[in-house]
Every structure is written in structure tokens, then in C-alpha cells.
Amino acid sequence: PVGTIVHTGDFKLDPTPVDGQTTDTDFLRQLGDEGVRLLLADSTNVERPGHTLSERCVGETFRQILPGCRGRVIVATFSSNIHRIQQVFDAAFSSNRKVLVNGRSMIANIAVARRLGCLAVRDSQLVDLQTFNGLPPREALLLTTGSQGEPLSTLTRMAAGDHKQLAIEPGDTVILSSKFIPGNEKAIYSLINQLYRRGAEVHYETTSEIHVSGHAAQDELQTLHCWIRPRTFVPVHGEYRHLVKHAHLARQSCPDCETIVLGNGQSLTLDTETAQYGPEFETGRIFVDGRGVGDLTGVELRDRRHLAHHGVVNVILAVNQKTGSLLYGPEIFSRGFITEETGGTLLQEAETAVRAVLAEHSLARITDWDELRVEVRKALRRLFNKKLDRRPLILPIILTL
CATH class of the missing domain: 3.10.20.580 (Ubiquitin-like (UB roll))
Known part of the structure; x- marks a missing residue:
């Protein structure tokens, strides 16, 4: 083997995570002391100074918003964000609201998370569609996907008045608890406008703290580099400008670290002594048409x-x-x-x-x-x-x- 390779994936250093499981900093420091041949680290938020806010900030916002809502509450978020989902259930419980879970991925992920003990949800909190529609508005919360304005999502169809079983009513509150992914802004703002036309109040990332990033900002990235101290660093997960800026940040934190920026399709050849560009591979969209x-x-x-x-x-x-x-x-x-x-x-x-x-x-x-x-x-x-x-x-x- 050529040495230890560390790949962070999406990460941030949250001092107060929802599940209480903080980052094992001792293990990361130990890896650095033993020697890391290559580090590949998340670059998405390299342009943001400081430290990414804790996920618990979102839960506090939920607890502030829900008690003042006179109608139903509809929360749309990513089904993969289990900590966010946990905080929705916690806020619903504290405000005496029953929850209808909607969307195949949301239903499936919640079921798996509960089975693994990663999500604490009382059975009494969950209701089916018929029960949900019969609840007083102040006691109902819908948890669904569709925060990016996807055209076939439940939330978009509700906003357009096309959903057969669920509708947006005047006085409802909609919370889009996610980042506006670049390229989706037009669809999201169209969704927000439709929700307002139906009399709903809408909270989203530019109006309320209903979303925090899951990616490390500059201070966290520098901390990681100081812990790991790799011989070679390759920034990943970001646009090309993010990769270049992350490489620059790494050189500031670890002057002796070799940095290599790879474009899409560019490979890296690594051995015990050297790291260099390898062959390029074709990347991009692959169109699937029938078979x-x-x-x-x-x-x-x-x-x-x-x-x-x-x-x-x-x-x-x-x-x-x-x-x-x-x-x-x-x-x-x-x-x-x-x-x-x-x-x-x-x-x-x-x-x-x-x-x-x-x-x-x-x-x-x-x-x-x-x-x-x-x-x-x-x-x-x-x-x-x-x-x-x-x-x-x-x-x-x-x-x-």
C-alpha cells in the first residue's frame, strides 16, 4: 500500500449535533500523526469565512415559528437529512401537532432511520391521510419533499391546485427547509409565488434561518488540514473555482503539502513517493432513451x-x-x-x-x-x-x- 488515504465526503465540524455524536477529533489527529498520504476534502463552502452554523439552529427556528401558526404547517426538506427530520418531529411534538409523512423517499428513509434507532418518533405522532385531513389546522403538520420546486412533487401540485387529496388553504404556513440548489431558483420562486397566491405564509432560506449548510466553511477546513497534515491534497466536491480556492487555503494551512487540482474526468496516479496526473476519462451527461x-x-x-x-x-x-x-x-x-x-x-x-x-x-x-x-x-x-x-x-x- 502507498499509505493512508482520507476522503471526507460532505462534512462540517458541528460542536452541538442533533444526535450528540461529535466529530472524533482525536482519531483525526492520530491519523495526522501517523502520516496521511492523500487527503480528499469537501470544497463546497470554501468561499465562506468562519464556521458553519450548527444544525441545532434550525430546530430553534422551528420551535419559534410553529407556535404562532394558526393553520396547518407544511415542511419540505431533503429526505436524506435525518437530523433535520428529527427536529421537525421534535418541534411538532412540542407544538402538539400530528405529522403526516408524504413522498416515497421520505417515507422509506424515515422507516429505515427508525428501525436503526437513528430517529426518535412516537407512533402517536404519525397519522394517515384521512386522519390528517380531519385534524384541526393548528394540530396538523405535513412533512414532505419538493423543496426544489420539482414539477411532480406533492408540494408543487398542492401549490398549483392539482393534488386530489391535499390542498393549500389560506392561513397555512409552508417551510422550505433546504438550500436553493443553483439552477433551481426559477422553479423554487415560481413555487413560492403560487403558495402566496393561495394565501399561505412561506419561510425559506433568505427570510428565516430554516436551513444551515452541511458543508464546512474556511475555519473548519483549515482545522481539518492542521489535523491531517497530508503529503498530498486534492480538493473535491465543488465547482472548479472552489477547488482552486481550497487548494490555496490548504497551502496556507500546510505549506509543505502538495496540492493537485483535478478537473472532471482527470485521474490521479499515486505511489509512495509521487502524485501526478493520470489519464483523462470521458465524463458528462449520458442520455438514456428506452433501452x-x-x-x-x-x-x-x-x-x-x-x-x-x-x-x-x-x-x-x-x-x-x-x-x-x-x-x-x-x-x-x-x-x-x-x-x-x-x-x-x-x-x-x-x-x-x-x-x-x-x-x-x-x-x-x-x-x-x-x-x-x-x-x-x-x-x-x-x-x-x-x-x-x-x-x-x-x-x-x-x-x-
Whole structure:
């Protein structure tokens, strides 16, 4: 073996964790004393100075909010955050509220956590849907997922009025107890606006302390580096700027530590003496389509996107290749563009435009039918752009007999 490798995963140094199990600092110091060949550490909050707040701060906020709520309380959070879920149940118990757990992942994770003794929940606290809907509003709390505005989540459907069994009522309080993941802001704020339209009061990370990060800030990262003192450090879990800044922070804490920043797909070759860049591997999105994995091309995706936005127009005609006479068509029909009911006149104009293109060519002398398809496509594109300012996918199908 080349030595000890330490990978932190997502971490922070919480002095007052919900379950009372603090970080084993003696063990980490011992690892550093014995020598660590490589440290890979969480970089997400490297831009934040100081120390990440304790998870218990969220529980205190819950206990402040719930007693003043005159209606039902709906709490949305990540189903993997068992400590957060514990604090929801604790606050519900102290405010005499029964809890309905909703969402497959939430139900499954709570069941596993209770079975392992990681979550203390009284059976009397839990109710089913029918009982929940019959409770006085001041005695009801719904615990669910959907804090990121996921379109099919229970909370989003409740906000839109699309849920058959649960609804947002005026006076309800909704708590989004999670971070706004970058890229989800539009969906989340749309959800919040819909909740307010239905008369709910909404608490989220920019208005209340209903979320604290699970990632270490600068002071905690420096403490970790001083404990571990690795020979080589590789920052992980963050955008590239986070990795670079974490490498800089590590050099400040441990001047003798070698730092290596790896991009996505870049490997590291490690032995007892050296650490260096290894071969690169292809990374990124892999599209799954039915039973096909990774076989979708950029052209196919572009065509699907075009179809989704603009629709498709098919032009079918048959030509006697010897005489040049038109045997069938042109027949024009569309999907996702216009219908005969709404655009019958335009389809007639499109047929006229195609006939005009055919009239300009001696069909009996054509050797390159692809050229004729291009001309038909151009003529229809000009027509549709002029009339509707739209650009459907145009597929001329010319049968030669």
C-alpha cells in the first residue's frame, strides 16, 4: 500500500449535533500523526469565512415559528437529512401537532432511520391521510419533499391546485427547509409565488434561518488540514473555482503539502513517493432513451428540441420518373404546428407553393431528387416564416416510381 488515504465526503465540524455524536477529533489527529498520504476534502463552502452554523439552529427556528401558526404547517426538506427530520418531529411534538409523512423517499428513509434507532418518533405522532385531513389546522403538520420546486412533487401540485387529496388553504404556513440548489431558483420562486397566491405564509432560506449548510466553511477546513497534515491534497466536491480556492487555503494551512487540482474526468496516479496526473476519462451527461444508453447524438437531440418547439410538416408526393408526371399529391399535413381546422387556408397556400416549385423543374430530367427536396423545403420555410414567424421541421418525401 502507498499509505493512508482520507476522503471526507460532505462534512462540517458541528460542536452541538442533533444526535450528540461529535466529530472524533482525536482519531483525526492520530491519523495526522501517523502520516496521511492523500487527503480528499469537501470544497463546497470554501468561499465562506468562519464556521458553519450548527444544525441545532434550525430546530430553534422551528420551535419559534410553529407556535404562532394558526393553520396547518407544511415542511419540505431533503429526505436524506435525518437530523433535520428529527427536529421537525421534535418541534411538532412540542407544538402538539400530528405529522403526516408524504413522498416515497421520505417515507422509506424515515422507516429505515427508525428501525436503526437513528430517529426518535412516537407512533402517536404519525397519522394517515384521512386522519390528517380531519385534524384541526393548528394540530396538523405535513412533512414532505419538493423543496426544489420539482414539477411532480406533492408540494408543487398542492401549490398549483392539482393534488386530489391535499390542498393549500389560506392561513397555512409552508417551510422550505433546504438550500436553493443553483439552477433551481426559477422553479423554487415560481413555487413560492403560487403558495402566496393561495394565501399561505412561506419561510425559506433568505427570510428565516430554516436551513444551515452541511458543508464546512474556511475555519473548519483549515482545522481539518492542521489535523491531517497530508503529503498530498486534492480538493473535491465543488465547482472548479472552489477547488482552486481550497487548494490555496490548504497551502496556507500546510505549506509543505502538495496540492493537485483535478478537473472532471482527470485521474490521479499515486505511489509512495509521487502524485501526478493520470489519464483523462470521458465524463458528462449520458442520455438514456428506452433501452439505448449513450447512443443519442447531438443531431437527434437538436431535432427533438426543434420538434418540441415548432412541430413538423410533412410533404408527400409521387412522381413517374420516366414521364415526369405527378402521380400523387402534394399532400401536406402537420403535427404540433397547425391543424386543418386552424390553418386550412395556410395548408392550401403551402400546397400551391409546392406546386410552383414542381412547375419550375422538368421532373422527367431530374437526376438529383435531394435538390428538389431542398427547394420544396426552402419554399415552405419562406411561407411559414412570412405568415406565422414560425419554423417547423419540414420533411419532403418524394416517391419516384
